[in-house]
Amino acid sequence: MGMTMTQKILAAHAGLDQVKAGQLINAHLDLVLGNDITTPVAIKEFEKAGFDSVYDNTRINIVLDHFVPNKDIKSAQQSKTCREFANKYDILNFFDVGKMGIEHALLPEQGIVTAGDCVIGADSHTCTYGAVGAFSTGVGSTDMAAGMATGMAWFKVPAAIKVVLTGKLKPTVSGKDVILHLIGMIGVDGALYKSLEFVGDGVATLSMDDRLCICNMAIEAGAKNGIFPVDDVTTAYLTGRSRREWKVYQADPDAVYEQTITIDLSALESTVSYPHLPENTHLAKDSGDIKIDQVVIGSCTNGRLEDMEAAYNILKGKTIAPGVRVIIIPATMNIYKECILRGWTTAFIDAGCVVSTPTCGPCLGGYMGILAENERCVSTTNRNFVGRMGHVTSEVYLASPAVAAASALTGYITDPATL
Amino acid sequence: MNAKGFVHTYPDNVDTDVIIPARYLNTPDAKELAAHCMEDIDADFTKRMKEGDIMVAGWNFGCGSSREHAPLAIKTAGVSCVIAKSFARIFYRNAINIGLPILECEEASNAIAAGDEVSIDFDTGVIQDITTGASFQAEPFPPFIQEIISKGGLMNSIKNK
Numbered sequence: 001m002g003m004t005m006t007q008k009i010l011a012a013h014a015g016l017d018q019v020k021a022g023q024l025i026n027a028h029l030d031l032v033l034g035n036d037i038t039t040p041v042a043i044k045e046f047e048k049a050g051f052d053s054v055y056d057n058t059r060i061n062i063v064l065d066h067f068v069p070n071k072d073i074k075s076a077q078q079s080k081t082c083r084e085f086a087n088k089y090d091i092l093n094f095f096d097v098g099k100m101g102i103e104h105a106l107l108p109e110q111g112i113v114t115a116g117d118c119v120i121g122a123d124s125h126t127c128t129y130g131a132v133g134a135f136s137t138g139v140g141s142t143d144m145a146a147g148m149a150t151g152m153a154w155f156k157v158p159a160a161i162k163v164v165l166t167g168k169l170k171p172t173v174s175g176k177d178v179i180l181h182l183i184g185m186i187g188v189d190g191a192l193y194k195s196l197e198f199v200g201d202g203v204a205t206l207s208m209d210d211r212l213c214i215c216n217m218a219i220e221a222g223a224k225n226g227i228f229p230v231d232d233v234t235t236a237y238l239t240g241r242s243r244r245e246w247k248v249y250q251a252d253p254d255a256v257y258e259q260t261i262t263i264d265l266s267a268l269e270s271t272v273s274y275p276h277l278p279e280n281t282h283l284a285k286d287s288g289d290i291k292i293d294q295v296v297i298g299s300c301t302n303g304r305l306e307d308m309e310a311a312y313n314i315l316k317g318k319t320i321a322p323g324v325r326v327i328i329i330p331a332t333m334n335i336y337k338e339c340i341l342r343g344w345t346t347a348f349i350d351a352g353c354v355v356s357t358p359t360c361g362p363c364l365g366g367y368m369g370i371l372a373e374n375e376r377c378v379s380t381t382n383r384n385f386v387g388r389m390g391h392v393t394s395e396v397y398l399a400s401p402a403v404a405a406a407s408a409l410t411g412y413i414t415d416p417a418t419l
Numbered sequence: 420m421n422a423k424g425f426v427h428t429y430p431d432n433v434d435t436d437v438i439i440p441a442r443y444l445n446t447p448d449a450k451e452l453a454a455h456c457m458e459d460i461d462a463d464f465t466k467r468m469k470e471g472d473i474m475v476a477g478w479n480f481g482c483g484s485s486r487e488h489a490p491l492a493i494k495t496a497g498v499s500c501v502i503a504k505s506f507a508r509i510f511y512r513n514a515i516n517i518g519l520p521i522l523e524c525e526e527a528s529n530a531i532a533a534g535d536e537v538s539i540d541f542d543t544g545v546i547q548d549i550t551t552g553a554s555f556q557a558e559p560f561p562p563f564i565q566e567i568i569s570k571g572g573l574m575n576s577i578k579n580k
Contacts, residue, residue, distance in 0.1 A: 074445035140487035140513035189479035
């Protein structure tokens with residue numbers, strides 16, 4: 001029986017010729033990842049179990065990104081715990097303030113994750129790396145602890161949904177609109193326990209930043225992972241960047257999919273997820289007069305260079321609407337620097353925005369843009385749950401950087417195509 | 420192993436942000452986390468909660484963030500089992516890895532009401548609503564996962580290998 005791309009990567013890492021959906025396996029890990037919130041819990045479990053060595057100090061990645069530069073004493077303590085552990089075990093890829101970026105923008109950018117890898121991360125958006133042709137999935141801190149100690153993790157081999165992409169996106173429409181549209185179609189548990197495997201002639205038209213954004217939010221449909229085939233776009237991205245040789249896995253022609261969904265990219269329009277679930281999608285152009293208080297452009301979903309460029313193209317030479325606060329957060333130090341070199345940061349500030357160093361900050365209601373009672377935010381982040389960005393009565397509308405920037409100018413949810 | 424307690428009910432898609440809001444994730448301390456468990460959707464939960472109580476929820480319980488702080492807060496608050504129609508996959512594996520008992524059972528989730536007294540036999544997967552007399556059969560865990568649970572969680576299970 002044929003295997004999906006995900007199943008082939010899992011089989012190879014479990015040392016098996018064949019796996020099938022539902023099978024429970026132990027697989028070798030190429031990378032283990034944690035952040036400043038999840039790693040301290042993993043360290044506790046690691047030490048409690050009595051381990052005194054890691055399986056491979058070059059394969060463990062600890063990125064301080066959620067609450068750094070630290071927002072309070074307790075979060076500073078958590079960073080310190082990570083720092084001391086990284087020093088003790090000589091963790092090669094430990095990223096502290098000044099070197100860090102938001103983990104799921106940083107690891108691909110630095111060439112740490114590559115095609116064919118099997119990756120776990122104690123962060124739900126670890127599924128991002130499917131964009132470069134890796135199997136990667138979010139887990140908890142105990143899995144991270146076990147992964148650091150043994151280099152192994154247990155998996156239930158997922159069934160798959162095939163998502164066939166055709167056509168090409170319109171200029172103001174991006175990867176964010178693709179994934180929000182898909183989540184709107186299948187719901188927040190529409191891909192529960194499954195892989196989302198993206199295929200079709202539309203794939204070649206999507207940039208790496210679009211693919212990273214699409215895979216990033218696979219978890220918001222409940223998926224175990226999202227994955228793209230390795231093509232010319234992937235090879236161009238990995239060449240000169242990947243720190244290790246990569247391996248290309250392809251789905252078998254007779255791979256079994258539970259469901260096939262076709263999306264015509266050329267028919268998509270700017271899409272917004274209303275509170276309080278990512279599946280609650282509407283077209284930006286149908287949003288009427290939804291007045292907003294804040295805009296956030298950044299995060300592991302949309303803090304990459306193309307996202308900054310989309311915001312710049314709309315905000316340059318303009319002024320944001322009175323009464324709106326706009327927070328722009330480039331996702332890595334390289335992207336941050338590039339925004340300065342290209343003059344985008346100046347344009348953002350001249351338009352009335354603030355520009356922060358990389359942090360997850362407001363996305364999860366940590367700091368740097370917490371919402372008050374009844375406030376509304378258009379955000380390029382990934383979740384709009386009750387209380388996600390602040391007060392329990394505040395509201396988050398998920399959208400692309402283009403929609404967020406257009407809304408910043410008008411003060412209302414706005415389709416950039418109508419500007 | 421058995422559990423017995425009174426039921427707290429929850430809807431579909433209970434996310435880990437409401438189980439334990441991110442503003443409290445600046446500590447890994449389980450007791451501190453438990454003190455804020457469910458506070459954004461059920462403000463009185465920690466006051467009503469008695470040791471051994473049971474949560475009964477709808478589809479996709481524990482969706483969203485991978486924070487293990489969520490099952491840890493529920494376990495430390497004293498909850499003896501979470502029954503749901505389905506669990507989000509990271510919450511599902513986290514619960515198994517840390518030894519928080521969970522059961523998938525659509526019929527039980529539909530029928531059991533808030534405040535009912537319920538008993539659970541984990542060996543057979545039988546859920547008994549003592550208040551109404553109804554009984555339900557949950558899907559048992561596969562042997563691979565039962566082994567992790569019987570060893571008291573993932574770290575104990577890999578340590579013994």
